[in-house]
Amino acid sequence: MKERRRVTIRDxxxxxxxxxxxxxRVMSGSLTVNPEMAERVRRATQELEYRPNxxxxxxxxxxxxxxxxxLPDLSNPYFHGIIKATNVGAARDGYRMxxxxxxxxxxxxxxxxxxxxxxxxxxxxxxxxxxxSLRDLAARGVPTVxxxxxxxxxxxxxxxxDNFSPMLELCQHLASLGHRRVVYLAGSPGxxxxxxxxxxxxxARILGLEPVMVASDATIEAGYEATDEALGHDPxxxxxxxxxxxxxxxxxxxxxxxRTPEDVSVTxxxxxxxxxxxxxxxxxxxxxxAALGEQAWLMLEASLRGERPEQPPLLSATFxxxxxxxxxxxxxx
Amino acid sequence: MKERRRVTIRDxxxxxxxxxxxxxRVMSGSLTVNPEMAERVRRATQELEYRPNxxxxxxxxxxxxxxxxxLPDLSNPYFHGIIKATNVGAARDGYRMxxxxxxxxxxxxxxxxxxxxxxxxxxxxxxxxxxxSLRDLAARGVPTVxxxxxxxxxxxxxxxxDNFSPMLELCQHLASLGHRRVVYLAGSPGxxxxxxxxxxxxxARILGLEPVMVASDATIEAGYEATDEALGHDPxxxxxxxxxxxxxxxxxxxxxxxRTPEDVSVTxxxxxxxxxxxxxxxxxxxxxxAALGEQAWLMLEASLRGERPEQPPLLSATFxxxxxxxxxxxxxx
DNA sequence: GCCAATCCGGGAAACGGTTTCTCGCCGAGA
DNA sequence: TCTCGGCGAGAAACCGTTTCCCGGATTGGC
Numbered sequence: 001m002k003e004r005r006r007v008t009i010r011d012x013x014x015x016x017x018x019x020x021x022x023x024x025r026v027m028s029g030s031l032t033v034n035p036e037m038a039e040r041v042r043r044a045t046q047e048l049e050y051r052p053n054x055x056x057x058x059x060x061x062x063x064x065x066x067x068x069x070x071l072p073d074l075s076n077p078y079f080h081g082i083i084k085a086t087n088v089g090a091a092r093d094g095y096r097m098x099x100x101x102x103x104x105x106x107x108x109x110x111x112x113x114x115x116x117x118x119x120x121x122x123x124x125x126x127x128x129x130x131x132x133s134l135r136d137l138a139a140r141g142v143p144t145v146x147x148x149x150x151x152x153x154x155x156x157x158x159x160x161x162d163n164f165s166p167m168l169e170l171c172q173h174l175a176s177l178g179h180r181r182v183v184y185l186a187g188s189p190g191x192x193x194x195x196x197x198x199x200x201x202x203x204a205r206i207l208g209l210e211p212v213m214v215a216s217d218a219t220i221e222a223g224y225e226a227t228d229e230a231l232g233h234d235p236x237x238x239x240x241x242x243x244x245x246x247x248x249x250x251x252x253x254x255x256x257x258x259r260t261p262e263d264v265s266v267t268x269x270x271x272x273x274x275x276x277x278x279x280x281x282x283x284x285x286x287x288x289x290a291a292l293g294e295q296a297w298l299m300l301e302a303s304l305r306g307e308r309p310e311q312p313p314l315l316s317a318t319f320x321x322x323x324x325x326x327x328x329x330x331x332x333x
Numbered sequence: 334m335k336e337r338r339r340v341t342i343r344d345x346x347x348x349x350x351x352x353x354x355x356x357x358r359v360m361s362g363s364l365t366v367n368p369e370m371a372e373r374v375r376r377a378t379q380e381l382e383y384r385p386n387x388x389x390x391x392x393x394x395x396x397x398x399x400x401x402x403x404l405p406d407l408s409n410p411y412f413h414g415i416i417k418a419t420n421v422g423a424a425r426d427g428y429r430m431x432x433x434x435x436x437x438x439x440x441x442x443x444x445x446x447x448x449x450x451x452x453x454x455x456x457x458x459x460x461x462x463x464x465x466s467l468r469d470l471a472a473r474g475v476p477t478v479x480x481x482x483x484x485x486x487x488x489x490x491x492x493x494x495d496n497f498s499p500m501l502e503l504c505q506h507l508a509s510l511g512h513r514r515v516v517y518l519a520g521s522p523g524x525x526x527x528x529x530x531x532x533x534x535x536x537a538r539i540l541g542l543e544p545v546m547v548a549s550d551a552t553i554e555a556g557y558e559a560t561d562e563a564l565g566h567d568p569x570x571x572x573x574x575x576x577x578x579x580x581x582x583x584x585x586x587x588x589x590x591x592r593t594p595e596d597v598s599v600t601x602x603x604x605x606x607x608x609x610x611x612x613x614x615x616x617x618x619x620x621x622x623a624a625l626g627e628q629a630w631l632m633l634e635a636s637l638r639g640e641r642p643e644q645p646p647l648l649s650a651t652f653x654x655x656x657x658x659x660x661x662x663x664x665x666x
Numbered sequence: 667g668c669c670a671a672t673c674c675g676g677g678a679a680a681c682g683g684t685t686t687c688t689c690g691c692c693g694a695g696a
Numbered sequence: 697t698c699t700c701g702g703c704g705a706g707a708a709a710c711c712g713t714t715t716c717c718c719g720g721a722t723t724g725g726c
Binding site: 006008009010020021023024025027028052053055056057058059060061062 | 681682683684685686
């Protein structure tokens with residue numbers, strides 16, 4: 001296991017018979033260099049298998065050509081759809097994406113700042129991250145974009161999906177099936193998305209719904225566990241915060257001998273890959289994950305260039321009816 | 334958005350009235366420094382909110398205190414279980430974990446090497462990464478551990494789960510239910526895990542099984558799509574490469590009006606969170622994800638310290654019967 | 667009481683690049 | 697022919713840390 005010394009820019013310069021400055025210029029694609037020389041340099045680069053040291057580049061230039069993504073839960077497939085799109089955008093523009101799962105509130109800012117010495121900007125998908133921390137980030141001038149949370153008091157570009165309208169549409173669907181007593185399986189209490197969805201559900205009183213909120217979370221397990229309490233309110237439909245919770249709820253209902261949707265209808269939100277393949281296929285809301293991730297990257301990239309990205313409107317999500325909703329039990333619908 | 338200059342170690346040194354060398358020593362917890370001085374330094378650090386520049390540290394020390402994880406598919410929840418455990422291990426030991434999704438064969442080595450200027454070691458979860466690339470990594474002396482692939486010609490520490498035994502057990506279970514004509518929905522052709530599982534299935538001829546292999550992949554969609562071809566062999570059971578493929582297959586069967594397990598039994602592998610909550614709950618193999626991730630970290634950490642990690646035995650996985658398997662249709666079992 | 671051994675902290679040289687500054691050269695205009 | 701301008705390439709400064717080396721002070725032994 002011989003400890004081969006790393007090939008440095010100086011080695012390339014020597015091999016090509018030029019100065020290190022010239023090699024640097026060639027590497028960065030500067031046009032102010034003699035083509036013949038550039039060719040010599042490129043050849044030397046190849047032969048020596050030279051790879052610039054990222055740390056050194058970052059130190060010298062102050063740019064790391066990478067961005068950090070902080071999200072609350074790696075195992076939620078919803079986020080994959082988003083960061084996948086972000087990743088292709090970043091790669092296209094020569095950036096690397098570092099994903100950090102972060103869950104505990106409290107140390108969030110530390111984590112972000114910590115990662116910041118290796119990163120040029122941040123994409124925050126964490127619903128729970130404290131507003132003060134975000135404000136701090138904004139005050140420090142860290143290029144940051146907020147995804148799926150709208151914070152009025154924070155001067156940061158944000159991009160989010162419209163939660164309210166499609167959720168209202170979903171409620172209308174339920175109402176038209178004769179549902180009245182419905183339970184909303186809540187997501188994270190402080191989260192913007194949770195507030196929006198609950199707001200829509202409450203709004204749906206006007207359609208005849210009588211919604212009750214039951215604490216839960218954005219995971220299968222949470223949905224599973226919240227179901228028993230939800231059933232205490234004798235609902236004909238469960239409106240879960242997201243698809244995972246809906247899947248968990250359906251599993252619990254089945255365990256209890258209740259059929260979906262014959263006995264209880266269940267809805268999700270997000271449209272993760274599984275939603276379509278589950279049994280019953282989930283009635284849910286198709287969130288434009290790819291568009292969201294792409295848009296988030298575009299805005300982050302603008303921030304990195306020092307531009308102030310234009311604030312886009314809410315992205316629209318569409319309601320889709322599948323098999324997990326049906327006529328309310330006992331209604332004449 | 335005032336461009337506050339970053340506070341450097343020199344600022345701290347000035348504020349505390351000591352040299353930068355001393356500040357560096359205090360930061361690294363060296364004991365050879367006067368406690369009173371150390372206290373002054375610490376206070377200055379606090380007041381100025383000093384955060385060491387990671388890039389500079391990496392450059393100067395040659396250590397980045399971070400490791401790269403390269404995996405083929407972020408959206409496969411199986412990997413979450415693994416890297417979650419790795420992450421807590423890494424965090425405990427003061428390391429950061431960078432996840433890189435990488436799919437296309439060919440450029441793999443480049444990607445790894447590229448990330449290597451910011452990382453001290455690598456954890457490879459990609460089944461498809463070419464053996465030559467791995468050999469190259471080993472030759473360069475890059476601390477690397479291979480997860481879930483056993484490569485005889487590569488001098489690299491590896492940790493993997495026993496695929497063969499539990500898969501054989503699973504086959505035995507099917508055989509005892511009277512199944513004979515079974516189709517194996519294959520994973521990635523070159524993958525070690527795929528070879529092992531298929532080997533076990535073939536071995537099960539001795540139990541009376543008559544297995545056929547059908548090309549598929551480790552995703553829901555692939556399982557869904559391979560099902561039609563699989564049915565061409567008129568099987569009584571489908572042995573999917575993993576849980577996701579199994580879920581996809583079940584969805585397709587349902588679409589075709591076939592019930593699981595009454596008409597066709599289906600099995601998975603991995604035991605992702607969903608397996609238990611699916612309908613029917615998946616008969617599968619519980620892979621020790623947390624133990625695998627933890628063990629992988631331990632080995633990587635040893636490699637980073639320059640030690641040669643002891644090669645552990647295969648981790649054992651356990652067969653678990655749930656509701657997706659039943660007596661073979663038309664058998665008298 | 668003197669000299670050597672020890673210890674602690676500061677200065678300065680890396681680390682591997684980027685970027686600015688400067689200088690030489692060449693062509694064009696007067 | 698002389699000068700000025702522009703351009704291309706090299707020298708050197710710099711990015712923020714770590715670490716080696718060395719000097720000064722303190723301590724201990726004889």
